[in-house]
Amino acid sequence: NAGVTQTPKFRVLKTGQSMTLLCAQDMNHEYMYWYRQDPGMGLRLIHYSVGEGTTAKGEVPDGYNVSRLKKQNFLLGLESAAPSQTSVYFCASSSAMRQGDEQFFGPGTRLTVL
Amino acid sequence: AQTVTQSQPEMSVQEAETVTLSCTYDTSESDYYLFWYKQPPSRQMILVIRQEAYKQQNATENRFSVNFQKAAKSFSLKISDSQLGDAAMYFCAFAPTGTASKLTFGTGTRLQVTL
Numbered sequence: 001n002a003g004v005t006q007t008p009k010f011r012v013l014k015t016g017q018s019m020t021l022l023c024a025q026d027m028n029h030e031y032m033y034w035y036r037q038d039p040g041m042g043l044r045l046i047h048y049s050v051g052e053g054t055t056a057k058g059e060v061p062d063g064y065n066v067s068r069l070k071k072q073n074f075l076l077g078l079e080s081a082a083p084s085q086t087s088v089y090f091c092a093s094s095s096a097m098r099q100g101d102e103q104f105f106g107p108g109t110r111l112t113v114l
Numbered sequence: 115a116q117t118v119t120q121s122q123p124e125m126s127v128q129e130a131e132t133v134t135l136s137c138t139y140d141t142s143e144s145d146y147y148l149f150w151y152k153q154p155p156s157r158q159m160i161l162v163i164r165q166e167a168y169k170q171q172n173a174t175e176n177r178f179s180v181n182f183q184k185a186a187k188s189f190s191l192k193i194s195d196s197q198l199g200d201a202a203m204y205f206c207a208f209a210p211t212g213t214a215s216k217l218t219f220g221t222g223t224r225l226q227v228t229l
Contacts, residue, residue, distance in 0.1 A: 031213075033214075042218075045217065050214050088157065094215055099215070100147030100209050107158055108157045
């Protein structure tokens with residue numbers, strides 16, 4: 001039981017390049033989330049999904065797109081990376097069985113945009 | 115929109131002593147959930163404790179307990195018998211009721227544990 005995994009763990013991009021971060025969970029959770037963490041700030045919600053085929057915007061969605069084609073996977077895409085997107089990205093998942101249930105987090109991806 | 119404020123950027127405690135981390139929040143919701151997450155140097159976010167706003171009883175998990183004051187919108191974390199492994203960033207977080215627990219985090223408190 002791996003929990004929540006993220007690929008890759010580190011990445012360096014040049015401005016304007018694109019990339020996709022992959023999140024996978026093996027807990028059969030309905031809800032999945034993408035957050036970013038910047039120095040001196042807490043995690044901020046980028047996008048989330050309440051089920052396969054659904055996505056919704058969070059607090060800071062601009063510059064990102066997401067897809068959830070399979071229940072266990074949640075992809076975060078950057079079409080044209082900017083230095084302001086340098087951050088640590090966390091994926092999380094939670095169950096729909098109980099409201100306000102715990103979110104389980106992945107280990108994070110450190111992204112640097114030059 | 116909700117806001118979560120952690121006014122202590124850093125705290126220090128001696129091993130075996132007790133420390134309290136502060137958190138206040140602002141919301142117009144009447145029902146919601148509050149959390150404390152721990153982030154050690156490994157970067158992994160780990161749930162420490164969870165509180166349901168409709169429950170008056172303060173949550174407790176072993177050495178960790180909260181003081182939840184709903185009227186004051188305050189949610190502090192008390193760590194008793196501090197251990198070296200407690201050294202980490204601690205984040206307070208708020209989630210409204212409804213579909214999906216969309217968390218709003220505070221800026222965190224870095225806890226140092228000294229011998």
